[in-house]
Amino acid sequence: xxxxxxxARNEKLKQRLRFYEDLGLAPFYRDxxxxxxxxxxxxxxxxxxxxASPHTIExxxxxxxxxxxxxxxxxxxxGKPVQPISSGPSLFDAASASAAETLTQIRDDLxxxxxxxxxxxxxxxxxxxxxxxxxxxxxxxxxxxxxDAQGLPFVGRAGKLLTQMIEAMGLKRGDVYICNVVKxxxxxxxxxxxxxxxxxxxxxxxxxxxxxxxxxxxxGATAFQTLLGTSRSIxxxxxxxxxxxxxxxxxxxxxAYLLRNPAAKADVWKDLQxxxxxxGLEVKKKAK
Ligand code: SF4
Numbered sequence: 155x156x157x158x159x160x161x162a163r164n165e166k167l168k169q170r171l172r173f174y175e176d177l178g179l180a181p182f183y184r185d186x187x188x189x190x191x192x193x194x195x196x197x198x199x200x201x202x203x204x205x206a207s208p209h210t211i212e213x214x215x216x217x218x219x220x221x222x223x224x225x226x227x228x229x230x231x232x233g234k235p236v237q238p239i240s241s242g243p244s245l246f247d248a249a250s251a252s253a254a255e256t257l258t259q260i261r262d263d264l265x266x267x268x269x270x271x272x273x274x275x276x277x278x279x280x281x282x283x284x285x286x287x288x289x290x291x292x293x294x295x296x297x298x299x300x301x302d303a304q305g306l307p308f309v310g311r312a313g314k315l316l317t318q319m320i321e322a323m324g325l326k327r328g329d330v331y332i333c334n335v336v337k338x339x340x341x342x343x344x345x346x347x348x349x350x351x352x353x354x355x356x357x358x359x360x361x362x363x364x365x366x367x368x369x370x371x372x373x374g375a376t377a378f379q380t381l382l383g384t385s386r387s388i389x390x391x392x393x394x395x396x397x398x399x400x401x402x403x404x405x406x407x408x409x410a411y412l413l414r415n416p417a418a419k420a421d422v423w424k425d426l427q428x429x430x431x432x433x434g435l436e437v438k439k440k441a442k
Contacts, residue, residue: 257286260360264337270353272338272346278305282333282361289368289433291331292316293358294408295376296346302339307332312409316373319409323426324435331365333358335380345376355380362401369429370401374408393425395432404429 261281267273280297283306292308300310308316317327336346336354346354358380362370372378375388381398388405396403406425407418427437 255360255364257282257361257364260357260364264357267337267354270336270338270350272336272340272350272354275341276338277302279337280305280307280334280339281337281357282331283307283327284331285328286331286365288329288331288365290325290329290371290429291333291362291365291367291369292320292371292373293362293377293381294332294334294373296334296336297339298343298410299339307334308409311413315409315412319422319426322423323430324437331361331367333361335376351376351380362398366401368402369432370398370403371425371429372403372405374411375405378405393421393428395428402432 264279264281267279276297280301284291294308297307298310298312300313301307307313316332320327320330335358336350337357338354340346340350370381372381372388378388378391379385381403382396388407391405393404393406396405404425406422407415412419412422430437
């Protein structure tokens, strides 16, 4: 492989590792937990600031990720070779496995999850539905009563509206992938709480990395805020193209909001037309 390709691949892996480490996810495979910390990899430590994306949200609005080490420990900076203290797989191996894992593998890893308190009131886990090869992923907030009963996302009234929106784009539900930030229904359809989002959102990140969609549409504030780590209102960014770790991402209103505020459908249709243009889809009919 040419040097430039190796360099680009290594840089991509470094960015992915930093992201997972910022989330506190490493190691995140149940069968890959190390008995002790792995060797220090100086080449993985941040060396230069990452250039800001044109779509990047102001830093002051972002939740602060966990800090990376700012200095290399003495053993690594003394010039002496650092000996591995664990025979476990390297973080590079973990990142490669993450990039290659399928939705089925992620679902298997989720299992009959009890990682947060939402497990105690759910009937069915709502993992996601659609194509592993989808170019378009819709991300909502969490399951409602109908979804909790059926184990499928967006099957209630809001789901029927989402299906109409997808079909108005000239697609079928099976062409896209639909999932939520949390996979279990919050009681009374309340917003998921921060600890619940923190426990469940790593599975969303892995779903997105497994599918590698061309476009992610965030339905409502929770999805948008979770992916971008911001607390700002969706109204600041609705309809704007943003960058989520290299993916094109566009926030718009949740279909449940449209059921309460039908006048906002026109805004959402404008947003979906942007998505259609990005995907090279022809506008066939207007949303009702
Ligand atoms: S919401 Fe997510 S983390 Fe919480 S129990 Fe359900 S699947 Fe597990």
